[in-house]
Amino acid sequence: MSDRTFAATLAKGLDVLACFEERAGVQTMPEVVERSGFDRATVRRLCLTLEASGYLVREGRGFRLAPRVLALAGGYLADLDAGRRVQPVLREAAEALDMEVALATRDRMQAIYVDRAAPASARVTLGLSVGSTLPLLHTAVGRMLLARSAPDIVEAALARPPVRHTETSETDPATLRSAIETARDQGYCIARNAFEPGAAGVAVPVGSLGDRPFVLATTATVNRFDDPKALDEVLNALRHASMVVGRIGQRAEGDTASGRG
Amino acid sequence: MSDRTFAATLAKGLDVLACFEERAGVQTMPEVVERSGFDRATVRRLCLTLEASGYLVREGRGFRLAPRVLALAGGYLADLDAGRRVQPVLREAAEALDMEVALATRDRMQAIYVDRAAPASARVTLGLSVGSTLPLLHTAVGRMLLARSAPDIVEAALARPPVRHTETSETDPATLRSAIETARDQGYCIARNAFEPGAAGVAVPVGSLGDRPFVLATTATVNRFDDPKALDEVLNALRHASMVVGRIGQRAEGDTASGRG
DNA sequence: GCTCGATGTGCGATTAACGCACGTATGGAG
DNA sequence: CTCCATACGTGCGTTAATCGCACATCGAGC
Numbered sequence: 001m002s003d004r005t006f007a008a009t010l011a012k013g014l015d016v017l018a019c020f021e022e023r024a025g026v027q028t029m030p031e032v033v034e035r036s037g038f039d040r041a042t043v044r045r046l047c048l049t050l051e052a053s054g055y056l057v058r059e060g061r062g063f064r065l066a067p068r069v070l071a072l073a074g075g076y077l078a079d080l081d082a083g084r085r086v087q088p089v090l091r092e093a094a095e096a097l098d099m100e101v102a103l104a105t106r107d108r109m110q111a112i113y114v115d116r117a118a119p120a121s122a123r124v125t126l127g128l129s130v131g132s133t134l135p136l137l138h139t140a141v142g143r144m145l146l147a148r149s150a151p152d153i154v155e156a157a158l159a160r161p162p163v164r165h166t167e168t169s170e171t172d173p174a175t176l177r178s179a180i181e182t183a184r185d186q187g188y189c190i191a192r193n194a195f196e197p198g199a200a201g202v203a204v205p206v207g208s209l210g211d212r213p214f215v216l217a218t219t220a221t222v223n224r225f226d227d228p229k230a231l232d233e234v235l236n237a238l239r240h241a242s243m244v245v246g247r248i249g250q251r252a253e254g255d256t257a258s259g260r261g
Numbered sequence: 262m263s264d265r266t267f268a269a270t271l272a273k274g275l276d277v278l279a280c281f282e283e284r285a286g287v288q289t290m291p292e293v294v295e296r297s298g299f300d301r302a303t304v305r306r307l308c309l310t311l312e313a314s315g316y317l318v319r320e321g322r323g324f325r326l327a328p329r330v331l332a333l334a335g336g337y338l339a340d341l342d343a344g345r346r347v348q349p350v351l352r353e354a355a356e357a358l359d360m361e362v363a364l365a366t367r368d369r370m371q372a373i374y375v376d377r378a379a380p381a382s383a384r385v386t387l388g389l390s391v392g393s394t395l396p397l398l399h400t401a402v403g404r405m406l407l408a409r410s411a412p413d414i415v416e417a418a419l420a421r422p423p424v425r426h427t428e429t430s431e432t433d434p435a436t437l438r439s440a441i442e443t444a445r446d447q448g449y450c451i452a453r454n455a456f457e458p459g460a461a462g463v464a465v466p467v468g469s470l471g472d473r474p475f476v477l478a479t480t481a482t483v484n485r486f487d488d489p490k491a492l493d494e495v496l497n498a499l500r501h502a503s504m505v506v507g508r509i510g511q512r513a514e515g516d517t518a519s520g521r522g
Numbered sequence: 523g524c525t526c527g528a529t530g531t532g533c534g535a536t537t538a539a540c541g542c543a544c545g546t547a548t549g550g551a552g
Numbered sequence: 553c554t555c556c557a558t559a560c561g562t563g564c565g566t567t568a569a570t571c572g573c574a575c576a577t578c579g580a581g582c
Contacts, residue, residue: 029560072326
């Protein structure tokens with residue numbers, strides 16, 4: 001049946017492309033066939049088209065993501081004016097706290113890093129970068145995002161089969177729901193040992209773009225926030241950064257033809 | 262005529278998506294129609310499909326890139342293990358030099374930032390971020406990339422109509438060609454006032470991934486490299502970082518199922 | 523009230539996409 | 553060396569997805 005509002009081939013091609021974002025590295029066509037469920041001939045055609053369009057590059061008998069995909073991200077970040085507006089703020093906060101600081105939002109049922117900064121004294125890195133994804137239920141970032149998302153999103157997140165990331169990962173929906181509500185009420189979220197053992201995160205809200213909430217978050221070893229005074233310091237710094245980054249959704253809408261083309 | 266190796270609809274959809282990476286912000290359908298040259302009904306179907314797939318979000322009467330595109334970039338960066346392997350190195354170099362340092366590669370006929378770091382004392386920022394693009398001919402990054410690219414790429418770059426970014430932008434093909442050859446011969450590239458007035462850049466080669474060269478680059482005010490000793494210092498730091506980042510193409514290929522899904 | 527541009531829709535013609543089936547190349551095992 | 557399993561490339565008939573014109577509606581601006 002033909003549909004005037006949906007291009008099936010495009011959607012399939014994007015599905016194929018998405019196969020490469022989860023399992024990074026080289027993927028062979030049979031692997032993509034397995035993962036996507038499409039016919040072999042279809043996968044072949046889509047992969048070749050993605051290659052021709054520059055999104056995939058051949059490597060041996062498989063394909064790999066091309067830097068082309070960065071250009072799309074660059075468009076999104078340019079839209080936010082990330083390089084000018086958020087990077088300096090994140091860097092300052094990271095330096096002040098001597099902790100990694102990140103700006104994140106929600107993509108489907110995951111939290112996703114939009115930008116991040118780490119202090120010069122980079123003791124430990126979790127290997128996260130722009131575009132890295134985190135679970136919504138078991139991180140401070142994720143819970144703070146859920147606290148600012150529509151109820152159906154929260155329900156959808158809670159409805160998913162619970163995953164234990166650490167030994168103390170909370171899996172009880174009621175407890176998780178209350179953690180989200182607490183985050184909403186107190187205006188920040190803290191999570192310990194929920195995703196990465198020995199790690200803890202703190203997140204505070206920033207503005208939003210459309211109906212997409214943004215949060216600022218920081219990560220440290222689990223006992224970093226034990227002292228209430230230390231937690232206060234972190235919260236203050238994050239909130240200050242949040243103010244400076246400002247209302248993301250409310251930048252000048254008029255200046256379309258900015259920058260050098 | 263049907264083609265077993267090409268899905269036209271997918272390619273068109275990607276073209277539509279690409280319309281959003283150049284001119285950031287909200288685009289209305291008529292604008293996309295104009296830019297892409299496709300039929301109005303086609304653009305409509307493709308935009309709606311891109312929205313349904315999560316790559317675009319509606320805003321008012323137009324569309325905007327969704328954070329979904331960051332996930333693709335995240336896949337690419339995870340492939341490089343950017344968060345763990347290159348971020349710390351860039352940060353250290355940026356701190357040591359007190360200058361912005363970036364890892365870049367080539368996407369089509371542009372240089373593109375893969376990752377970057379800025380020192381804590383972020384005096385001036387050019388507003389560049391992951392995915393930002395720069396011209397190949399008029400930047401140190403670009404020329405160093407060309408110096409390591411296949412000859413046909415160089416010719417293609419030189420064949421394009423020359424663009425003047427600054428008053429002293431070089432437009433003579435012969436001079437540009439020799440600048441690229443110089444970069445190849447001496448193993449680094451320096452450019453002053455070529456793209457941004459008052460700015461200068463230095464770039465050195467890093468490994469490559471497949472046939473894609475990578476370079477490390479740094480930017481500063483134009484007189485920062487006047488003193489030969491200062492230039493030496495910068496080159497040493499960049500080369501050191503280049504060594505540490507190492508052969509990007511030669512990381513362990515076996516560890517596919519790494520990380521937590 | 524009129525005009526112009528944007529948007530949504532109906533529908534017929536076209537042809538692009540699909541996927542089965544066949545032949546080939548590769549590469550590992552015995 | 554042979555055999556087998558797997559991946560790859562291709563031909564082609566069928567199907568229906570895509571295309572793009574045409575019409576209708578809506579809202580803003582003059």
